[in-house]
Amino acid sequence: MEIRNICCIGAGYVGGPTMAVIANYCPNIQVNVVDINPERIDQWNDDDFSKLPIFEPGLAEIVKKCRGVNLHFSNEMENQIKKADMIFISVNTPTKVKGIGAGQAIDLKYVEASSREIAKYSEGFTIVVEKSTLPVKTAQTIKDILDAESKSKEKFTEKNFAVLSNPEFLAEGTAINDLNNPDRILIGGDNKEAIDSLVRIYTNWVDKSKVLTTDLWSSELSKLIANAFLAQRISSINTISALCEATGANIKDVALAVGMDKRIGKYFLNSGPGFGGSCFKKDISNLVYISNHYGLSEVAEYWQKVLDINLWQQKRFVELIVKQMFGTISSKKIAILGFAFKSNTNDTRESPAIYICRKLIEEGAILNIYDPKVSQNQINKDLKGCKEDLNVPNNNKKWTFSNSLYETFNDTDAAIFMTEWEEFQNLDWSTISPKMRKPAWIFDTRSIIKKNVIKKYGINIWQVGSGS
Ligand code: NAD
Ligand code: UGA
Helix, strand or coil, X not given: XXXXXXXXXXXXXXXXXXXXXXXXXXXXXXXXXXXXXXXXHHHHCCCCHHHCCCCCCCHHHHHHHHECCCEEEECCHHHHHHHCCEEEECCCCCECCXXXXXXXXXXXXXXXXXXXXXXXXXXXXXXXXXXXXXXXXXXXXXXXXXXXXXXXCCCCCCEEEEEEECCCCCCCCCHHHHHHCCCCEEEECCCHHHHHHHHHHHCCCCCHHHEEEEXXXXXXXXXXXXXXXXXXXXXXXXXXXXXXXXXXXXXXXXXXXXXXXXXXXXXXXXXXXXXXXXXXXXXXXXXXXXXXXXXXXXXXXXXXXXXXXXXXXXXXHHHHHHHHCCCCCCCCEEEEECCXXXXXXXXXXXXHHHHHHHHHHHCCCEEEEEXXXXXXXXXXXXXXXXXXXXXXXXXXXXXXXXXXXXXXXXXXXXXXXXXXXHHHCCCCHHHHHHHCCCCCEEEECCCCCCHHHHHHCCCEEXXXXXXX
């Protein structure tokens, strides 16, 4: 089956970049991205490409090239679903906040709503592709919803569906590069014609040897497990960072030595403030939930520990910051460098900076926060509802937003590096040092600052995995 028209439901961090890349490599396919959020669609259609809703290196250039040609963003759900030969579901799949499984299970309401829209509006044979990360067996739910509609006798238009799983492995900050050069393309399904159609799209730019086809359940589960293994490495290295600090070893040397073993590999061994991002926590929580659901309590406990260690690392950072600063940070001014959960993204979802800033504010500190890509408005949302009354006017402010990297250090007692932005890595400490109140402290949660340089300016420094 030749695909001429694609619809993607969900114009987020996955839907937007993924569809932009497909449009770029497949000029003969019209790609329509739809979303229920009109504000997000307006941002995707903004003439000022710096205002796209997502910051990803290389994204604006592709959108500039393809938008209005074969890439379109709209709220026209009905129309675009009708026209589509293939529909990607790229909606958010958050953790349930209430009811059965609250705090662990995935809330499938957006996936269900999308499936119902597809069932209602699609015409003829439609290939439905799960792009969102979903609990194993969700494809059955989608099939049940679609089948119920296709068998409905009241309908005059004939329709039938094939459901495929095609999880996305891109990481934020490197999304375009990951999409251009994926390690693998995973497609799960049981309809050969549908699978071949999707394979043909990807092989426009991906070598066929990288395309892996499996059954639906293996594909769905592989995505969860890939994220779980990545997160597990971070928790593992973070436990060792504490051991290094206690023993005088250096985490960077340990990670290098361990990672040089080909069987272990050198990637994902950077210790830091714990993993953030919208997915690791929710996907591992879901893995814990699914394991318990199948009566595998030991499996559930094993993966729960990966989450526990992540939070423990953040708690221990707060405690050691307070301890180093003479046991109190009340009314002390602290610079926060970086608020995004990693560099090269404006995303703050589950960013360790949120937990750490909230705790510091609760301890009475006054924060001055700088991030090159995160807006004041976003930080405001993330820090709202903190125990202390945040962002109250005038001199009672618990945090302020800084537009200037160097001014962030003005009159501060300490500075905490939360995100590994490149611009933080070669700072002019001769300019910064006079701005800070002595004795001044740098807490480097990413180990990106050159310790010896800092010490020359009489500033104390603590780094993850090597201490002070
Ligand atoms: P997101 O919140 O950025 O985007 C989801 C979009 O879907 C939102 O704009 C929302 O308005 C829209 N939406 C929700 N319900 C809708 C409906 N019924 N109709 C139309 N639009 C609807 O989420 P995201 O980060 O893009 O993640 C999407 C999925 O991809 C999740 O399952 C996530 O686990 C997975 N994933 C994310 C990443 C990542 O880096 N963010 C990477 C791989 C996989
Ligand atoms: C992660 C996975 O890497 C992607 O493959 C996956 O598609 C995606 O989740 C998803 O399903 O959402 P992402 O969360 O965007 O991507 O970014 P990562 O690079 O994985 O970083 C996640 C967190 O781990 C960040 O807070 C990062 O700072 C931290 N991290 C990463 C470390 O602390 N140390 C490392 O060595 C690597």
